[in-house]
Amino acid sequence: MNRTDAVRSGRPFRVPGGLVPAVLGGFLLVYFALPFVAFLTRTGTANVLGRLSTPEAQAAVRNSLLTAPVSTAVATVFGVPLAYLLARTSFVGKRLVEGVVVLPLVLPPVVGGAMLLTAVGRFTPIGRIAAGAGVPLTGSLLGVVLAQTFVAAPFVVITARAGFGGVDERLEQASRSLGYGPLATFWNVSLPLARGAILAGITLTFARAIGEFGATMMVAYNPRTIPTRIWIDFIAGGIDTVVPLALALLAITLIVITAVQRFGRIPTVVEE
Template sequence: MSLGTGLQSRHSKRSTELLIPALLGGLILVYFALPFVTFLSRTGTTNIVAALSTPAAQGAIRNSLLTAPVSTAIATVLGVPLAYVLARRSFPGKRLVEALVILPLIIPPVVGGAMLISAVGRFTPIGAAAAAVGLPLTDSLLGVILAQTFVAAPFVIITARAGFGAVDERLEQASRSLGYGPLSTFWNVSLPLARGAILAGISLTFARAIGEFGATMMVAYNPRTMPTRIWVDFIAGGIDAIVPLAVALLGITLVVLAAVQRFGRVPTVIDK
């Protein structure tokens, strides 16, 4: 048997081995794509621009575009340092910290919202104190930010930790040996080298925040964000009533998807 024939035989065998996995995978891909296709087919019967020009829709868009970046910034400023500590240090209680990071991802969002209300609701010490100085933590934009940050922050922490974990510690040690302190090393060495994962995590955090519904509905049903406005419109008018805002939210999500693909692969679990 010639070399070329052997290679063709192995390639054919490999293709046959992948046939069943490919067919099964194709079924789930069709399942993913079908809702998009059928939903977007409704856009031809709706004046999206006119619907998005209504005061209710514009208010929801404005609230979402105001709160989601703030939530993302809070998650990034507080979460990236935590991610670095988790990537570089072992300490008592580390598994508990990791569990606390993952917990908001796995509990139902409405349960997370209920937990937030029990902590910062208007009848709690924290909530009452905040309301007394004119900063209510529920039924306000602050409440929206609290809900978004709670459910979305784990994304940037998890991805940033994986990014820092992939950085060769010898490079940080070399920086320290040249006289740079811990903060300078973090800022000039660790952070740039983990930048791709961090930016991907920031993108995912923003997407999760702007699309958050369950916790937001519990903590701050008013003022409306895009997801809560979609729910109200669906109750009042069905699927066709939500097409404009849903398409706008989908457009934002697609932009985030492009950003994530640009910055690289994003891990979904904390590496042990």
């Protein structure tokens, strides 16, 4: 029934329940998709394979493929236990800990990089000791890992915490009543049940790490990663020069997300 028919019959005209969300969400979806479409139309004007075969581009890809998985692994190993602690226990200062976890997400990455320099820069006590031991914390691949971990690790902590929060505590209590200790219960009950959320957090962490620019520029301008190389190419030659590496970065991210979705059965969006 259209609006005119409804008025003639004296019945109220009802807007379909999903129409308004669909229209509003559709505008945002178009806004998301438009830059991708516009960017991809420029690929025909760029020598993609030729530019990706340069030593500079290959070094940037290699450095990103090396550092991002390491940063993701570090964030996961330390972040998942922290997420479980925040989901299952109450302690003095918990709100402070939660704030510290969220802080890197709300800070501009460049500010985060500046903070890292004040903590581990080469003129700081930690930086001098590390450099003296032959392990510089800035201007190195280790510096890239430090920057990526700082800005990306909160994703796995926050997402995994939501996953653990959705696990029925009675299942953990049943495991403990059967004689399993805290670690065995965590490994055999909590972790598998929160698996989807944890995988979502790992995926988001990797995507954030491999695309990290601001903090990396501050802490480790050299060696180049894909984002820093993209910035240098853009300054030197404009949009067309960054198309090849941008496509490589997009392809790497999509491959990882697709692989995790396929083999890890991760939800596209973290399920409630």
